[in-house]
Amino acid sequence: METTRKRPRPYKQPTLMTRQFEFITGSDNLTSALKQMLEFINDNLVANVPAINLLFKSKIILTELLTNALKHSFSRYTLVDIAVEDNSIVITKTDHGMPLSLISYANSSENRIPITHDILHTLYAIPEGKDTIRFGCEESTMGDLDAVEKIVEHFGLIIITKAADKFVYHYNVQTKANKFTVTLNF
Amino acid sequence: MIKILKDTPGHLLIEIEISEANLDNSDLFKTQVTELLDRHKKNIVIDFNRVEYIDSSFLGSLVAILKHAMAQKLDVILTAMRPDVYELLLLIRLDKVFKIYGDYQEAASAI
Structure with a gap:
């Protein structure tokens, strides 16, 4: 053979x-x-x-x-x-400085925690281990346009989350470093 | 920051006179356009042809202006966006809440 x-x-x-x-x-x-x-x-x-x-x-x-x-x-x-x-x-x-308040979600037992929600998107924090969260985003089903008044006017995190393949926030307690890591794959 | 190009019975056409629509000018833009809405009580068509890039602060102001207009039963219409600016609006789905047209003529015939 x-x-x-x-x-x-x-x-x-x-x-x-x-x-x-x-x-x-x-x-x-x-x-x-x-x-x-x-x-x-x-x-x-x-x-x-x-x-x-x-x-x-x-x-x-x-x-x-x-x-x-x-x-x-x-x-x-x-x-x-x-x-x-x-x-x-x-x-x-x-x-360097104070951590984002979102870091409190890092140790949550839930799979993901909604950060903001409106008729366009729901932005989530996904726990990724110690003092680390990953951002996730889902498009909402468009409802009543009267709900425009409830659209969240802060788009920064949503823009990064939707443009990136991976967007992670980590806070280092020892060095007080806020670290945002964005990955684009190709 | 903004210039009124046309004042018709139904709407105002205004042009944004800056190329970088960002944190430095987003608050002023919001103030100026909401004042126009309050004073003229007309729909507003915004010409973006000079805007090369836009950030989340300016997009936040645009949405705040739309909310202000809708509370008065008015509308805000966007025209003449460059491809990168338009792509960003598509990414965050603002095309679902704003009427967006390629140029003023197209907008004027639709509103």
């Missing part, structure tokens, strides 16, 4: 380009910071990926992360780490 032996695959070094950007809250120009970050992503995307779509998603995600830093951060610096890999882009925003 003829047997076949699997030939070992030649080891292929994964492509991984990373860069850290320092965003000085309150003084840096958001537009110029955003431009630099998008240029880094564009320059390091491998060939044959849907670049226009990935750059659009990266742009709206970074815009919301940086806007969130301007609105809510109590620390002077916000760090944005971007890793462009063979099949994903991982964006991590880190600042």
Whole structure:
């Protein structure tokens, strides 16, 4: 009987380009910071990926992360780490200060906890282990348009959750670091 | 921030005069448009042709303006959006609550 032996695959070094950007809250120009970050992503995307779509998603995600830093951060610096890999882009925003109140959901025994709900979406916190939640979003069934008055006017988390393949928030109690990690797969 | 381009018996056409619709100008935009609604008591058509990007703060203001209009039985209609801006509105389903048209002519004939 003829047997076949699997030939070992030649080891292929994964492509991984990373860069850290320092965003000085309150003084840096958001537009110029955003431009630099998008240029880094564009320059390091491998060939044959849907670049226009990935750059659009990266742009709206970074815009919301940086806007969130301007609105809510109590620390002077916000760090944005971007890793462009063979099949994903991982964006991590880190600042230091008090945790989001949402972190109380991390230790819930429920599978998911609604954060906001209106006629457009329900946004969920999904417990992912110690001091970590993942965001999830479901589209609502459109009901009475009179309910427009109840639409939640805060779209930042929903934009990131819907644009991303994975969006996770982690609070490190020791370092007091708030870490938002957004993954785009391709 | 905004400029009135046309004042008809049924509606006002206004243009947003900025390219970056974001946290820096969202509150002012909301104040100016709600004042127009209160003063003119007409539907408002908003021309977005100059807006290159929009963030969640500005989208929040747009929804607040729509709520203000609907409370007065008025409407807010959006026109001339660039593809990226339109894509973002689609992503968060605001096309379900706003009437959106490609240009003013299309909007004017529909309202």
